[in-house]
Amino acid sequence: MDLIWEGIKRALHLLLTLDREVLGITILSLRVSLLATFISLVAGIGAALLLALNRFPGRRLAIALVNTGMGFPPVVVGLVVTIVLWRNGPLGFLELLYTPTAIVVAQAIIATPIIAGVSLAALQQLPADLRLQILALGASRAQMLWLIVREARLPLLAAVMAGFGGVISEVGAAIMVGGNIKGYTRVLTTATVMETSKGNFDIAIALSVILLLLAFAVNALLTHVQQRNRQR
Template sequence: MDLIIEGIAKAIALIVTLDPEVLNITWLSLKVSGCATLISLFLGISFGTMLALADFPGKRLLVSIVNTGMGLPPVVVGLFVTIFLWRNGPLGFLEILYTPGAMILAQAIIATPIVTGITVASIQNLPANLKLQILALGASRGQMVWMLIKEARLPLLAGVMAGFGGVISEVGASIMVGGNIKGYSRVLTTATVMEAGRGNFDVAIALSLILLLLCFAINYLLTRIQQRERPR
């Protein structure tokens, strides 16, 4: 119990004093996970919408693969991204291993199936004849797709929250591809693991609480947007 109290006190002190290292770690966490989420939104919503609207042999199998990917273990993603980015790997020429760029890549791979799966479910949950009604009004196929996405925007916001939550809290892939380098690729999750391993539980608890506050702030903002646009 004393450790928890000390951790809370340490967290308050780090926040109030605007500790430079903690601010840098927090900002990098937000930047890496934010960029990865944006990439996953572009890929996930695009592919998910196409998958939901298309009709082809093997569609159920592909949807099943996407749904399986929603539970993709981050450490597995980290392993394969590390292999691909290794100096002798297929993408070794990029020379981004142990950089924030590699972390963004790994987190985007983790978040994209989550966003894709939720997009497929959101679009398929719309009324079956809505697509035909939109086309009958003279809309082009591109306009029809955009209107369907707008109609599904509330569950898609849940996809944003799920995707962001899945990457901001992961640690395995970030350590493997980022290296947890101080002042360069250290984020809140990797710093927490490191401090706990050193026995600095008060600092680890403080970093954990800051991470929880960050997640709550982002999700609260997205929830406000979602609830404000909810039909009355």
């Protein structure tokens, strides 16, 4: 137990003294995860709208696949992305493996089905004739989509939080496609794993505390937006 207390003190110390390495790792974690969440947000809500508003053959299968994707093991995603991005692999010419961009790609693949799945459930919850009503009032198709998304904004923000939570805490894929390279692709989770295996448990706990604070800060912001909506 002392170790956890030591870790918390250490985390505060690292944060207050603005330790350059830890700061760099924290900013990279935030940047990579926010970018991945943003990409997944666009792709996920897009897919959810497509599936919620259209009827086409194979739709049920597509929904089942999205729901399966919500539980995709990140290591599997990491492994496949690694093999595809190998410099002698199919997308090797992009030279993306062991870069922060590779982590974003893997994390976006992990988060997209999460956001799509939750969003889809949210959109299907809306009254079925809402769309007809909106269109009947003379809205364009783009306006109709916007109004529908707005109508479901509460659960949609929950979907974003679930997606962000999935990627900021993810370690398996991040270490495989990023390589945990110091000062370049080392994020909070991969650094925590490394410090644990080095036996630096206090630093590992300090990094965990920073990770929790970060996740809390982002979710608090999103919750704020979500609950403000609610009051109206």
